[in-house]
Amino acid sequence: MTPAVHPSPLAKRASRESGVTRWLLIGTALVFLTVFLFLPLAFVFVTGLKKGLAVYLAAIVEPDALAAIRLTLLTAAIAVPLNLVFGVAAAWAIAKFSFPGKSVLITLIDLPFAVSPVIAGLIYVLIFGLQGWFGAWLGDHDMKIIFAVPGIVLATVFVTFPFVARELIPLMQAQGTEQEEAATVLGARGWQTFWRITLPNVKWGLLYGVILCNARAMGEFGAVSVVSGHIRGLTNTLPLHVEILYNEYQFAAAFACASLLALLALVTLALKFGVEYRARETRHTVQEIFE
Amino acid sequence: MRVGSIAVSGHAEASMADRDFMIARAFDAEGAAILYPRKATRRRRSVLPGFGLSLGFTIVYLSLIVLIPLSAAFIKTATLTWPAFVDIVTAPRVVASYRLTFGASFGAAAINTVFGLLVAWVLVRYRFPGRRLADALVDLPFALPTAVAGIALTGLFAANGWIGSLLDPLGIKVAFTPLGVLVALTFIGLPFVVRTVQPVLEELPRELEEAAATLGASRWSIFRRVIFPIVLPALITGFALAFARAIGEYGSVIFIAGNMPMVSEITPLVIITKLEQYDYNGATAVAVVMLVVSFVLLLAINALQAWTRRRQGAQA
Numbered sequence: 001m002t003p004a005v006h007p008s009p010l011a012k013r014a015s016r017e018s019g020v021t022r023w024l025l026i027g028t029a030l031v032f033l034t035v036f037l038f039l040p041l042a043f044v045f046v047t048g049l050k051k052g053l054a055v056y057l058a059a060i061v062e063p064d065a066l067a068a069i070r071l072t073l074l075t076a077a078i079a080v081p082l083n084l085v086f087g088v089a090a091a092w093a094i095a096k097f098s099f100p101g102k103s104v105l106i107t108l109i110d111l112p113f114a115v116s117p118v119i120a121g122l123i124y125v126l127i128f129g130l131q132g133w134f135g136a137w138l139g140d141h142d143m144k145i146i147f148a149v150p151g152i153v154l155a156t157v158f159v160t161f162p163f164v165a166r167e168l169i170p171l172m173q174a175q176g177t178e179q180e181e182a183a184t185v186l187g188a189r190g191w192q193t194f195w196r197i198t199l200p201n202v203k204w205g206l207l208y209g210v211i212l213c214n215a216r217a218m219g220e221f222g223a224v225s226v227v228s229g230h231i232r233g234l235t236n237t238l239p240l241h242v243e244i245l246y247n248e249y250q251f252a253a254a255f256a257c258a259s260l261l262a263l264l265a266l267v268t269l270a271l272k273f274g275v276e277y278r279a280r281e282t283r284h285t286v287q288e289i290f291e
Numbered sequence: 292m293r294v295g296s297i298a299v300s301g302h303a304e305a306s307m308a309d310r311d312f313m314i315a316r317a318f319d320a321e322g323a324a325i326l327y328p329r330k331a332t333r334r335r336r337s338v339l340p341g342f343g344l345s346l347g348f349t350i351v352y353l354s355l356i357v358l359i360p361l362s363a364a365f366i367k368t369a370t371l372t373w374p375a376f377v378d379i380v381t382a383p384r385v386v387a388s389y390r391l392t393f394g395a396s397f398g399a400a401a402i403n404t405v406f407g408l409l410v411a412w413v414l415v416r417y418r419f420p421g422r423r424l425a426d427a428l429v430d431l432p433f434a435l436p437t438a439v440a441g442i443a444l445t446g447l448f449a450a451n452g453w454i455g456s457l458l459d460p461l462g463i464k465v466a467f468t469p470l471g472v473l474v475a476l477t478f479i480g481l482p483f484v485v486r487t488v489q490p491v492l493e494e495l496p497r498e499l500e501e502a503a504a505t506l507g508a509s510r511w512s513i514f515r516r517v518i519f520p521i522v523l524p525a526l527i528t529g530f531a532l533a534f535a536r537a538i539g540e541y542g543s544v545i546f547i548a549g550n551m552p553m554v555s556e557i558t559p560l561v562i563i564t565k566l567e568q569y570d571y572n573g574a575t576a577v578a579v580v581m582l583v584v585s586f587v588l589l590l591a592i593n594a595l596q597a598w599t600r601r602r603q604g605a606q607a
Contacts, residue, residue: 017510022417029413030425032406036478037428039453040443041435047446086352093346096339105349107593111357114589116539118559119578122566123360126367131571133363157356180339190340212433219436221542226563239438239542246442246546255446258439265434272434273427 044262048255059245059253060260067233068241069260071149075224075237076217079156083213087164088206092198095172096180106169112161120158121226124151147229152237155223160213167209171202204279208272215268219261364582367575379576384552385561389580391469392558396537399476404530407484408522414485415492429485432478437542444475445547467549472557475543480533487529487599491522524599531595535588539581 017025049056059065090109094102112120127133128145138145145151179201183193199206221239228235230244238261245254368376379385414426432440448455448465455466465471495518503513541559549555556564558581565574 021510025409026413026417026419029406029410030421033410033425033428035454036481037431039447040440040478041428041431043443043447043453044439086349089345089352090349092341093349097337097342097346099342099346105353107589108353108358110589110593111361111586114535114539114585115361116541116559116562116578116581116585118541118562119364119539119581122562122574122578123363125566126363126571126575127360129571131569154356158360161356177337177339181337184338184340193339194341215434219434219439221436221438222540222559225541226566239436242438242442251446254442258442261436261439265431265436265439268434269427269430272430 041262041266044255044258047251048259050255051252055252056256056259059250059256062253064232064236065238065241065253065257068236068238068257071152071236072218072238074149075153075156076214078153079160079217080210080214082157083160084164084206084210086161087166087168087209090165091168091172091202092194094169095175096177109162109165109169112158115158117159117220117222118226120223121155124154124158124227128154146227147231148235151227152224152235155227156217156220159220159223160217163213163216164206164209167205167212168202171205172198175201204275204282208275208279211268211271211275215264218264361582364575364578367571368579371572371576375572376576379573380580384556385558385577387553388556388558388561391472391555392538395469395472395476395557396534396540398473399480399537400530400534402473402477403480403484403533404526407481407529407533408488408526411485411488411492415489429482432481437479437540438546440478441475441543441546444478444543445471448474448547466547467555469548469555471547471549472544472555475547476537476540479540479543480537483533483536484526484529487525487532488522491525491599495521521602524595524602528592528595528599531588531592535585535592538588539585 090105093099094106125132125146128138128151129135130139130146132146134145145154179197180193183197184190188196219239220237221243224237225240225243228237228240230236230240232244236244238257242254242258242261245251245257371379410425410429414422414429445466446452448458448471450456450459450464450466452466455464458465463470465474499517500513503517504510508516539559541557541563544557545560548557548560550560558577562574562577562581565571565577
């Protein structure tokens with residue numbers, strides 16, 4: 001870690017800021033973070049609890065709110081596993097094999113992050129909406145995708161599509177194929193190699209991707225808003241429920257429900273922090289073993 | 292969008308055959324050439340299973356969820372004649388929305404570039420109480436649902452809000468004006484610059500600065516001539532990521548914007564408004580314009596990230 005040559009104390013001092021500059025920089029940064037991050041977060045909880053705990057709880061256990069929470073959980077419970085399986089498959093193909101067009105494939109996987117959530121909703125309306133490609137057929141068979149739960153799930157799958165794959169691809173590329181090749185040569189079957197070698201190696205990256213994917217799945221607003229139809233108790237997710245309450249000037253209730261989502265965000269950040277910490281620890285241990 | 296991706300190490304592609312080759316060459320260059328004659332050109336068959344299954348699934352799933360639905364927007368627009376398309380996407384109200392969306396996104400990304408560099412610097416270089424909390428909180432805009440951010444920022448910056456009531460006497464109105472759009476987009480883009488610049492600053496060798504200081508450079512000229520050129524690629528990448536995210540943003544903006552046509556209406560809202568009026572052609576035409584811009588940005592960001600990685604690699 002420490003370089004062999006120690007610089008003179010003079011050089012060290014000259015390459016650092018004076019105390020005044022230092023505290024001025026820290027102060028400015030903290031003011032910026034306070035205004036844009038801390039205050040909005042605090043505002044959600046303060047406004048949600050302003051009218052007392054009873055009002056807060058009533059807003060959350062109200063039937064429409066509960067239905068919204070259920071739909072949000074259901075959507076995430078479908079979208080996250082789907083994109084998890086995809087992420088693992090994509091990372092396996094991309095990181096463990098070489099084939100032409102690989103970099104194009106990686107770029108295509110990133111596409112949903114570049115697309116506005118509103119457009120993510122729009123494209124499914126164009127396909128499954130009343131006037132869309134399959135609109136007439138769906139109508140004939142009495143099936144509904146747009147303005148119904150399947151549309152919400154589809155739009156959510158789209159916007160959370162790259163999360164797990166993006167975490168796993170660079171991680172698995174960096175780990176190479178030697179361990180898996182050794183296992184295969186020693187007679188392990190494909191799934192055995194995957195469960196015993198690959199998965200333990202990438203578990204923190206995988207968890208990290210799942211956490212981010214889940215947060216986005218539960219919090220998505222724009223895409224879901226386009227395909228939902230905003231039917232209370234039926235096609236409202238929690239973020240949409242917050243919007244409706246807010247537009248009806250039920251601010252205390254809106255912020256009470258919003259505080260649940262803010263809590264989810266805080267749990268996400270805490271888990272993310274924990275996973276990053278563990279991943280760093282593991283990496284250090286691995287480095288120590290090899291050095 | 293996750294930033295600060297893990298640098299791919301050099302041996303990612305190296306398999307056992309590569310290693311055997313290198314070992315053989317190390318001992319006997321000519322012998323290696325004889326043993327591994329077509330090493331450079333031959334495509335190796337991997338011993339690992341599951342290539343067909345995993346790649347097949349990846350391509351099918353990618354096509355079903357992303358590629359075919361996205362193509363629907365282009366196919367739908369292709370049914371319009373060119374003049375009809377141009378009419379829709381250059382209507383005054385739509386053009387006004389581009390100006391706001393791209394202008395505010397650019398402004399927000401610029402604010403985030405300046406403050407993002409400052410925040411990254413402070414987090415990497417200084418130790419102060421609350422540093423780890425501040426570091427963890429930087430990712431909040433990734434984790435907080437946009438609708439929640441939207442109503443919180445609106446409440447804060449409304450004329451009677453915690454911050455709005457301080458600005459109101461100065462004659463500054465934020466909520467329900469284009470300035471509100473700028474605030475929401477600044478929030479949304481905040482993590483990008485910090486998280487792209489942070490790892491570069493962490494790996495910046497202190498000896499460089501010490502050498503410059505020993506040679507008599509002032510602190511400011513060290514920053515300008517030594518540090519800034521090194522973080523510049525990351526800074527530009529962060530700017531582009533924040534900008535790309537901001538132009539598509541919807542949830543956090545619509546609450547605070549006021550949504551007045553020609554004044555404070557963003558392009559994603561124009562798409563939604565057209566959709567609610569069952570103007571599918573109009574909505575899709577505007578969406579195609581946005582999509583093309585987004586794709587170009589995505590390619591530019593990929594190129595930028597490759598550049599950043601090369602610069603970092605050259606440094607290490």
